Amino acid sequence: MHKLYDFMEARERLSTITVKTKLLHSEVFSDECGNDVYIKPENLQITGSFKVRGAYNKISKLTNEEKVRGVIAASAGNHAQGVALAAKRLGIKATIVMPKHTPLIKVNATRQYGADVVLYGEIYDEAYQKAMELQKEHGYVFVHPFDDEDVIEGQGTIALEVLEELPDADVLLVPVGGGGIVAGIAAAAKLKNPQIKIIGVEPEGAASCKAGLAAGHPVKLDEVSTIADGTAVATIGTKTLDYVKQYVDEIVTVSDYELMEAFLLLVEKHKLVAENSGILPLAGLKKLKCRGKKVVAIVSGGNIDVLTISSMINKGLVLRGRIFTFSVNLPDKPGQLVAVSQMLADADANVIKLDHNQFKNLDRFHEVELQVTVETNGEEHIKKIIEDFKQKGYTIKRLNSTEILSE
Structure with missing residues (x-):
């Protein structure tokens, strides 16, 4: 487990590549849930997602011998771009395995950063197995999207930024897929302020964290079905689940319909576009039992294709009674x-x-x-x-x- 200074050193390491995304106060989401809500817009981050933090932190700490071998990763999209950009900045060869149905915007963006892209499998877990095969075959260094201490450490720098800007924050709402961002933010935030409450939000159709907590260890879901493709993970990480057990106060789930509604509000009221996985915390605001607290929702990514944006807006209009x-x-x-x-x-x-x-x-x-x-x-x-x-x-x-x- 990390110490607070580990996250502070990681933040310094990332200072040359990350954008310091400022908190946005949201009247509309505050009214919706009865709390004082702030948005941390990591969708405005370089590569359009928080993932560059963990990827760059991991790759920059590799030995010279490891850098020569090159890196490989499996990703539904955002981690892919983070690894690709980090590798490019550090002059390292990168290969990324992505599920076959990954949105084209994410595939093209990854290639534009100079990585070799291999499309394989229906979901992340299948792409992951293929990446492990290639890693053994070519001797690459595997950069895990979430179940890695250095990646977790990089993601935790988000919490330091939030608490520097809003030291008296009461609750942080964080998306949960494989668990990397919730593990890092929870650890860094609790080390900085043990009183702060951390709530993880995952999709109903891919609640691998809840399943892992119930069993006491990571378990593979029989089925994964959610529009939040970036968090469509069948098995939470072993390391990340340990962090959740130690630092996270609660895990809540939200439906696809709740995501559509939150998407519409974010676009219409804040003129911000986020991907389905990125708005999990905004959809989770209505699940809060507290009132009158300072709440920060981490909007984790904004890589979404135009056709999906159109569909989400139309469905959000129906759900809000506007259609x-x-x-x-x-x-x-x-x-x-x-x-x-x-x-x-x-x-x-x-x-x-x-x-x-x-x-x-x-x-x-x-x-x-x-x-x-x-x-x-x-x-x-x-x-x-x-x-x-x-x-x-x-x-x-x-x-x-x-x-x-x-x-």
Whole structure:
């Protein structure tokens, strides 16, 4: 386990490569959870993620003989870029094994930093096995994305920056995948201030940390299913789990739907774009049991492709009640569409889509079903629309979010 001065030395080591990302106060997230919320935007870090910290710290500490051999890593993307950039800065050959379905933006960015990229496997764990094979075959030095003391030490420098800027922070919310960032931040923060509370946030569909804590040792999940691809790790690290046991106060999980909602708020209110794994702490704010505390959410990365951004915004709008889809049964006679359109116009609801199907309602022969999607100002606006329709004799059936999102 590390001492506080280890993290301080690592911070000095990283001073030439990292950006000192300043805390941003968030009124909207503060209102959402009843605490005083600050965002640590590591998505603005060089390479777009915190991962460069651990990678550079590890590689810069290699011996000359190890540097000559070159390095290899397995990564879903952000660690890959961190290793690639660190190796380039230090004049070392780097090979990166990435899962086949890693977002193209991460693959291209890694290649642009000069690394050789090998695409292999469906998830991180399969890419990891391939990297171990290549390491044995070529004698490379393996740079683990999370289960490595030097990598953990590098990630912990985030906590030093946070507590230098906000010494009286009460809670740090940190994303959890393999456990590297939560291990480093928790250790450094607790060594600096033993009273601070550390909460790890992981996706419901990849809760390997919770599973490891329950078993008392790392266990492999039978299935990993989450939109947070950077934290889609089936097995938490052995070293990182030990850190979690010693320094982390609580682990909470969030759903994909909660991630979509947090994504929309971050983009709309702060004009910041983060990847799904990076916003785990923001989604986790609603899981806090405390009120009135100073809370820092670590937004860990921002490497996300444009198509995913579009999808996340649209789904976030649905979940926040900004897009409202409903069905209503209408008498099968002329003029009904005009009447519905007029009611929506009077309610200041902008129609996005209409589906008027004369053959869909088989239960009631003389009625047709109309499905409507409108843009609204939120839940209060939706309630007003439902009430307006009710007063005119129409009963709206709201289509729930999971129905809409699965289409």
